[in-house]
Amino acid sequence: MYNNCILTAEQAVLSVRRIAYQILEDNPNEKRIIIAGVMSNGNHVSKSIAKVLRSISNIDVVNCQIRIDKKNPRNKIQTSIDKSVYENQSIVIVDDVLHTGSTLIYVVRHFLQVSLTKCKVAVLINRNHKKFPIKADYKGISLSTSMHEHVEIVCKNDTFEGYLT
16 A cells, blocks of 8 residues: 555654643643644544643643635635634644645634634644745654655554655
8 A cells, every 4th residue: 555654653653642742841821722633634633632631731622623625725714613712722733744834824824813822833744845934833753855755644543654655
């Protein structure tokens, strides 16, 4: 199926755990953190991060699903929670791979329509080919690839593996 594994399931587990600890360290005074995952793989990653956060802290972790048309990111973005829930809160937007930054820049723009205490981005794989001024604050691995290569995260039973195709 896939030959060129760049992120094993074991590495992904460690990355998710490290990201959760970094989020906790960056939010020492927050009582609630919103973990918002871009559908669909980003949402799976966000649920894993939220699960670890709940196991290592007493902070109220709220999951949020983000629905965005990745081919037309300027279309309406939908979230599974009302904006009143994330207003004046710390939010972490999660996706599986940061490619060009297009999806994440529009998602950040959506959340910035209300006042937030903090807005950060987490990804399992950060590629270094961004077209938009967005960065991953928390990342599993960084990878320099050619523009012709594709990075894919495969989700199976709450585990993740990354492949270069």
